[in-house]
Amino acid sequence: MGMLDGKVAFITGGARGQGRAHAVTCAREGADVVIADVIDQLPTVPYKLATKSDLEETVRLVEAHDRRAVAVKADVRAQDQLDAAVAAGIAELGKIDILIANAGIWTLGSFWELTDEQWEEMIGVNLTGVWRSAKAVAPHMMANGSGSIVITASVNALEAGQYTAHYVAAKHGLIGLMRNIALELAPYGIRCNAVCPGAVKTPMTNHQDAWDMFAGHPGGTEDDMTEAGHHYTLLSGTSWLDPQDVANAALYLNSDLGSKVTGATIPVDAGHLTLSGFNPASTRANSPALPLSVLDDLGECDHDAAGGVLESSADEGSRLRGGFASRRIVGKVEVKQPVCRGRAAVFLRPDLRRLKPDYARELPRERKLLRVSRLEGSRVGGIGIHEADFGRLAVLRHGGPPGC
Numbered sequence: 071m072g073m074l075d076g077k078v079a080f081i082t083g084g085a086r087g088q089g090r091a092h093a094v095t096c097a098r099e100g101a102d103v104v105i106a107d108v109i110d111q112l113p114t115v116p117y118k119l120a121t122k123s124d125l126e127e128t129v130r131l132v133e134a135h136d137r138r139a140v141a142v143k144a145d146v147r148a149q150d151q152l153d154a155a156v157a158a159g160i161a162e163l164g165k166i167d168i169l170i171a172n173a174g175i176w177t178l179g180s181f182w183e184l185t186d187e188q189w190e191e192m193i194g195v196n197l198t199g200v201w202r203s204a205k206a207v208a209p210h211m212m213a214n215g216s217g218s219i220v221i222t223a224s225v226n227a228l229e230a231g232q233y234t235a236h237y238v239a240a241k242h243g244l245i246g247l248m249r250n251i252a253l254e255l256a257p258y259g260i261r262c263n264a265v266c267p268g269a270v271k272t273p274m275t276n277h278q279d280a281w282d283m284f285a286g287h288p289g290g291t292e293d294d295m296t297e298a299g300h301h302y303t304l305l306s307g308t309s310w311l312d313p314q315d316v317a318n319a320a321l322y323l324n325s326d327l328g329s330k331v332t333g334a335t336i337p338v339d340a341g342h343l344t345l346s347g348f349n350p351a352s353t354r355a356n357s358p359a360l361p362l363s364v365l366d367d368l369g370e371c372d373h374d375a376a377g378g379v380l381e382s383s384a385d386e387g388s389r390l391r392g393g394f395a396s397r398r399i400v401g402k403v404e405v406k407q408p409v410c411r412g413r414a415a416v417f418l419r420p421d422l423r424r425l426k427p428d429y430a431r432e433l434p435r436e437r438k439l440l441r442v443s444r445l446e447g448s449r450v451g452g453i454g455i456h457e458a459d460f461g462r463l464a465v466l467r468h469g470g471p472p473g474c
């Protein structure tokens with residue numbers, strides 16, 4: 071007997087990643103599923119979103135569990151498309167008992183450099199899209215007098231993250247939205263909860279650009295990313311989570327086991343949120359309010375293919391532009407030129423000065439990073455999610471020579 075026998079689940083962003091894990095888990099536990107996904111590229115998203123064949127593969131996996139699947143192309147920013155997807159699901163499968171509002175995007179940029187389009191697309195998909203998804207199923211669930219809604223938030227619904235103000239704002243907003251949905255639908259016997267995943271290995275996060283960032287040089291591998299992930303979790307042996315870890319939490323919430331749980335926020339993060347933090351801006355008097363990372367622009371630079379040498383020859387004054395592709399991190403750096411012309415940028419965990427005196431020896435206390443003469447073996451991990459949390463030292467660059 072399955073935990074969701076006889077139920078029907080509506081899953082947004084269900085073509086792949088966590089959405090696929092939700093769909094297959096629901097099917098394995100006896101539910102039919104409606105899978106809605108945009109199946110298109112959004113202008114501000116630098117990695118590839120799901121394709122039609124991804125969607126078809128999820129349908130195949132659901133059907134392999136002997137359950138029915140209705141697949142619909144729908145953008146969660148469009149109410150009419152969601153309403154049509156819900157109507158198609160009810161027409162085909164009879165009802166909708168469960169909503170897993172999972173569709174989301176992830177892009178990077180310092181908050182002062184985000185474009186209107188980046189901001190609006192992020193809020194549109196990751197926050198408004200969830201409101202629209204809940205709005206699409208609510209009247210039907212209210213008429214039935216039962217239902218369960220699980221919203222995929224993030225640890226970034228509960229903590230800040232570097233270069234993701236728009237993502238963090240959307241995800242924080244989801245917690246308020248979830249609580250209000252729980253409040254307003256409780257009289258109808260409908261529950262609403264949020265899961266907050268830590269770093270999960272999905273096509274959103276697992277691609278060459280990310281590997282390069284973790285490796286600190288072009289040609290990075292998945293192993294580099296895995297290694298960095300070990301700095302993001304607390305539980306021994308954990309690195310990036312599997313989508314199934316999140317699907318398991320949603321299954322609990324959607325099943326009878328969670329029947330008295332509503333308005334709850336459940337981290338699925340291998341302890342990430344329990345990790346102790348540190349203050350990136352020293353509280354010493356006269357200390358400049360440094361952000362966690364110092365962001366200057368490397369501009370033109372030279373370094374060997376292995377990232378061994380870096381010499382900045384750029385003019386002073388220009389700024390790093392936000393964006394995924396431009397945020398390559400170069401490891402193992404030797405800065406030849408002292409200070410001045412460089413527009414180099416270095417991530418430095420302030421606590422590293424304490425933990426790694428050998429690396430930190432030559433580092434100045436503040437942002438005169440280019441005084442560093444040699445940093446053997448320095449490594450980073452940090453993709454935009456938490457560069458500094460993973461990392462030790464990183465140099466950001468953009469616009470350098472090919473292969474730089």
Ligand code: NAD
Nearest residue numbers: 083087088108119120145146173174224267269270272274
């Ligand atoms: P993913 O990119 O593999 O899956 C997201 C899916 O959403 C894709 O199939 C994509 O096509 C779809 N989608 C994007 N925009 C859409 C739109 N406008 N309308 C409909 N569908 C759309 O990534 P994932 O990791 O599986 O992400 C699932 C959710 O988990 C997202 O909300 C994400 O923010 C959240 N999350 C991810 C991580 C992580 O580390 N991967 C961590 C915390 C939270």
